[in-house]
Amino acid sequence: MNNEKYNIIIIGSGPAGLGAAFHLARNSKLKILIIDKRIISSGGLRNDCKQNYTFPVGFPEDIWNEEEASALLKEVERELKPDFMEFNNIKVYRRRAEKLGAKLLKIRQAHVGTDNAAELIHTLTGELKELGVVFSFKEEALHLEGHTLITDKRTLQFDSIITAPGRAGFSFLQKWMDELGIEYIDNIVDIGIRLETKEENYPIVRDYYDPKFIFPNKTRTFCTNSGAAYVVKEKYDGYYSVNGHSFSKKRKSNGLVNFAVLRTIRLTDPIRSGQEYASILGKSAMQVGGGNPIMQRTGDFRMDRRSKFSDFNEDLYNFKPTLNVTPGDIALTCPAKILREIWKSLKKLDTIVPGILHPSTIIYYPEIKMYANRPVFIDNHFAVKENIYFIGDGAGTSRGITASWASGIRAAEGILKNCSP
Numbered sequence: 001m002n003n004e005k006y007n008i009i010i011i012g013s014g015p016a017g018l019g020a021a022f023h024l025a026r027n028s029k030l031k032i033l034i035i036d037k038r039i040i041s042s043g044g045l046r047n048d049c050k051q052n053y054t055f056p057v058g059f060p061e062d063i064w065n066e067e068e069a070s071a072l073l074k075e076v077e078r079e080l081k082p083d084f085m086e087f088n089n090i091k092v093y094r095r096r097a098e099k100l101g102a103k104l105l106k107i108r109q110a111h112v113g114t115d116n117a118a119e120l121i122h123t124l125t126g127e128l129k130e131l132g133v134v135f136s137f138k139e140e141a142l143h144l145e146g147h148t149l150i151t152d153k154r155t156l157q158f159d160s161i162i163t164a165p166g167r168a169g170f171s172f173l174q175k176w177m178d179e180l181g182i183e184y185i186d187n188i189v190d191i192g193i194r195l196e197t198k199e200e201n202y203p204i205v206r207d208y209y210d211p212k213f214i215f216p217n218k219t220r221t222f223c224t225n226s227g228a229a230y231v232v233k234e235k236y237d238g239y240y241s242v243n244g245h246s247f248s249k250k251r252k253s254n255g256l257v258n259f260a261v262l263r264t265i266r267l268t269d270p271i272r273s274g275q276e277y278a279s280i281l282g283k284s285a286m287q288v289g290g291g292n293p294i295m296q297r298t299g300d301f302r303m304d305r306r307s308k309f310s311d312f313n314e315d316l317y318n319f320k321p322t323l324n325v326t327p328g329d330i331a332l333t334c335p336a337k338i339l340r341e342i343w344k345s346l347k348k349l350d351t352i353v354p355g356i357l358h359p360s361t362i363i364y365y366p367e368i369k370m371y372a373n374r375p376v377f378i379d380n381h382f383a384v385k386e387n388i389y390f391i392g393d394g395a396g397t398s399r400g401i402t403a404s405w406a407s408g409i410r411a412a413e414g415i416l417k418n419c420s421p
């Protein structure tokens with residue numbers, strides 16, 4: 001197996017890696033290998049798998065424009081064959097939002113569901129294998145030296161390499177950027193809360209599965225889940241962030257909705273690391289929450305009092321949290337500037353969709369979205385050095401499934417351009 005040679009090696013079988021592989025396999029006869037350190041493809045595709053097909057959702061606007069993203073989204077659509085969801089009454093919500101200085105984006109969306117995601121991945125990897133792409137799971141990329149990749153299993157040669165290790169590959173990418181002398185910029189961070197409430201308090205989800213509201217000052221709703229919907233906690237270095245997901249329609253609904261309200265922060269002058277800042281906030285929340293995220297009923301938040309266990313177990317509110325964390329006081333740990341903006345946005349949202357600020361609605365904190373340092377790219381195809389491409393969420397070229405897939409296509413196009421005579 002040692003010193004096997006491939007034209008292209010792709011690290012990571014998430015949507016970014018798959019997007020690159022499909023484009024290369026359909027448009028060339030290049031010998032392609034995908035390696036992934038995990039046992040099953042494909043990173044974030046394995047989760048809730050809401051696919052957004054409208055710019056700018058998922059696309060950092062400083063490196064993408066609408067024309068280019070929309071053209072690539074057509075290709076993503078051809079591969080993922082989404083079953084689009086319908087919208088109703090959008091005009092009414094949009095009108096209400098506009099009156100308040102907010103915006104409701106109309107996004108073409110499909111939802112696969114956590115329980116169906118494995119089947120989709122199986123289909124996609126099967127198609128790629130038929131196209132001749134070789135997969136190697138449980139193999140971890142370690143070092144890069146010239147055109148040689150060293151993994152935990154072997155040494156491989158390549159002409160070009162595409163690295164797509166996702167957000168969790170943060171330290172891996174950082175190490176490679178340091179080793180290869182690739183310049184980078186610290187990226188933005190998104191910090192906020194996740195709300196959980198009864199569907200009747202946020203009935204818009206019956207008309208629009210994942211409504212994307214944009215409020216002033218870089219605050220937005222994000223990742224709405226309903227049907228059989230749950231809040232979860234994810235472990236990061238020194239803290240937990242909350243997140244949400246839902247199962248497909250096959251599962252019985254629990255009548256709950258959850259979604260995040262996030263504010264984007266970029267520290268510019270003096271320039272400081274956004275990631276370190278977010279990590280400090282995460283750890284501060286753990287301090288207050290005794291090692292766990294905090295949850296607070298909106299009624300308590302309004303009255304400036306902490307929530308207690310009894311507020312979740314023994315009172316008259318007729319739903320319990322799907323994630324049992326520490327009842328407390330979010331205002332003790334979330335910075336005032338962030339919390340104030342989120343609260344202002346929530347009041348607007350409660351006017352647009354009356355009910356969301358029902359006293360029983362649970363506010364979880366923190367929800368933190370961190371992105372790896374973004375490399376300085378040397379071309380429009382996410383090359384960081386000749387024949388080395390960094391793509392996907394980890395490299396800051398995307399923030400979602402369809403955009404990361406599109407970033408894979410963009411890198412693949414760059415490779416094909418360089419291959420052609």
Ligand SMILES: Cc1cc2nc3c(=O)[nH]c(=O)nc-3n(C[C@H](O)[C@H](O)[C@H](O)COP(=O)(O)OP(=O)(O)OC[C@H]3O[C@@H](n4cnc5c(N)ncnc54)[C@H](O)[C@@H]3O)c2cc1C
Nearest residue numbers: 012014015016037043044049050141165166392393400401
């Ligand atoms: C709980 C959750 C729910 C989400 N829900 C949605 C959603 O509904 N809709 C949406 O658009 N986005 C969602 N996202 C975000 C979405 O998953 C990401 O935007 C997307 O997966 C990014 O794709 P990627 O290919 O860049 O990275 P990933 O999907 O993270 O894939 C990276 C892959 O690289 C592998 N890897 C890492 N390092 C190495 C290494 N050194 N060697 C070999 N392999 C390596 C990993 O094992 C992984 O399989 C969700 C994320 C989470 C965590």
